[in-house]
Amino acid sequence: MANPRPFSRYEFMIAWRYLRARRAEGGVSVMTWISLIGIALGVMALIATLAVRSGFRAEFVDTILGANAHSTLYLPPSQIRNELTEEVYTVAGVIEDYAEVAARVAALPGVLRADPVVRGQVMASAGDRSGVAEVYGLSAEDLAAIPRVADPATGYGDITAFGEGVAVGAGMARELGLGVGDRVQLISPQGAQTPFGVTPRVGSYKVVYVFSAGRYDIDRTRIYMPLEEAQSYFNREGAVDEIQVFAAAPEAIDALTPALLEALPGSMVWTWRDASGAFLSALDIEDDVMFVILSVLVLIASMNITSGLIMLVKNKGRDIGILRTIGLTEGAVLRVFFLCGAFTGVLGTLAGVVLGVALALNVDSIMAGVNYLSGGGAWDPSVRGIYRLPAELRGIDIARAVGLSLTLSFIVTIFPARRAARMNPVEALRYE
Template identity: 85%
Template sequence: MANPPPFSRYEFMIAWRYLRARRAEGGVSVMTWISLVGIALGVMALIATLAVRAGFRTEFVDTILGANAHTTVYMPPQQITNDLTDEVYTVSGTIPDYAAAVQRIEAIPGVTRADPVVKGQVMATANDGANVAEVVGLTLADLEAIPRVADPAAGAGDIAAFDRGIAIGSGMARELGISVGDRVQLISPRGAQTALGTTPRIASYEVVYIFTAGRYDIDRTRIYMPLPEAQSYFDREGAVDEIQVFAARPEAVDALTPALTQALPGSIAWTWRDASGSFLSALDIEDDVMFVILSVLVLIASMNITSGLIMLVKNKGRDIGILRTMGLTEGAVLRVFFLCGAFTGILGTLAGLVLGVLLALNIDGIMAGINWFTGGGAWDPAVRGIYRLPAELRGWDIGRAVGLSLALSFIVTIFPARRAARMNPVEALRYE
């Protein structure tokens, strides 16, 4: 008579019966439940952490691409001598014939648009408050093309009135205590050159629009000004400081650098990856470290399966001897106890999968509750840069978390299962 195939129905039946320990074998049942709960919590933590890390990265990159250029093209700094004082100082390079440069850049395949921009640092004051601000001068059409800034749901005021005023971030408006219709005084340290040195330039502007870009540093420091007014204020008549380039594929923007520098000879291209590459690399390293740490927690929980199986093998010594004398092979006994551990690992993994997905889907509500309990200190946008803790469930992250848990659960069952398979039936029944 041919031997039954591996993992036959009777092997599953015996394994399931052994897991349902009687009261006298309560220790085995307790260890099984401890293993199951530990694996479930480990998988839940792993899935939720990976989802939060993925969501944080996606939100961070989205705020970068939604409120900043994908690539900036600018000229290198220049040295200028003051004819009155013979003082030599360095100034940022400018692009005088920027209209023609914009046309050449927009003709490059893969470029969606190019915006001429004037930039400068100022001190913004209002209502006895002051804040350092970055002024970006651009046209109304270019401002309306910035998705994170021209969002009517998050903004206040009339963006169409941009030509007669300025647009500021919601964080700056809150700190200065101003709203739409109020005036802000801008003070630039680089003003007119005189025999006595440089005099500051001071001007007052009406706030016509308040935006929320979703990045704490942008909302707190950025001011948008009409391009002609910015050229006059920063003494850039007929020129701009840089050209901001937007690509159809931001993730492949590095491939456009050679064509951009050829379109504007002598220029330098600075991509969004160059600006935020170190932070994104740190996120990648942190993701790997968190995965390793949480994997160790899953491994520790899986080790409880080994303890439970060793106790089960010891309690079932007589049964093993009887099964062996009835004709069960070593392989069949090994598979029976392997299935005992595998059942625990599979059930714990499935429970952890469900809990992890539920935790990731409700992370906003959970963080809101924690923020309320801690008085708003659980998530500080000044440190994290974004206002909320997002979560993004990705199939790859769920797959590797589940695969890791199952693999560890299966591996740790091999040693006690082999011990049960190699048990001598004569020795097992000698004292029975």
């Protein structure tokens, strides 16, 4: 008579009855529950952590691409010698034929638009408050095309009146006590050249729009000024500092670099990856480290399955002897006790997935509650750069957590299951 195929129905039935057995009947229901809860909590923590890390990276990249250029084209500084004094001065590189350069860049395949920009740092003040600001001079059309800045859901004021004043970040407006209609004073150290030296340039501008880009460092330092006014204020008449390029595929921005360099001979390129690559690499490394650490927690929880199965094998020695006597092979006994551990791992993993998904979907609300109860100290935007704790559930992260949990659960059951399979039925029944 042929042996039944592996993992037959009776093997599942025996394994399930052993798991459901009460302690008085030789079961280990308490240990089973401990193992199941431990695995569920480990998988929940792993899924929630991976979702938060993915959400944090996605939010960070979205704020970069939504408020900053994908690539910047600029000329390097040059040196000028004074014929009278023989002194050498270093001057910033400027682009004089910027309209033509911007048109050539915008015509390149994969480029959405190219914006001429004047940039400079100033001290901004209003009343008795002051702070450092970074001014971007650009046209009203270019400002309206920046997604994170021109978003009516987060900004207030009249962005169409940009030609009459400046747009200020929400963080700077809050620190300086500015609102729409107020005036902000900008002081630049690079002003007019006089016989007595360079005098600071001071200008007063009306705030017509307040924006929130979603990044604390941007909202706290950035001011947008009309291009013509910025050219006059920073002594850039007829020139700009750089051409900001926005691509259709920001993730593949490096492929555009050769074409950008050809559009402006002698120029240099600075992409968003160059600006934030180190931080994104650190996030990737942190993701890997967190996965390894939480994998150890899942392994520790899975080890409870081994303890429970060892106790189960010891308590079921008589049953094992009887099963072997009536014809069960070593392989069948091994599969029965393997299924006991596998059931616990599968149920714990399923419970962990449900809890982890629920936690990831509500992590922002939970963090908001914790932040409220702690008086606002649990989430500091000035440290983390963004205003909320995001979470992004990805199928690959859930699959990694499930695969890890099931693999560890199956592996740790092999040793006690083999021990049960190798038990001598004569020895098991000798004292019965």
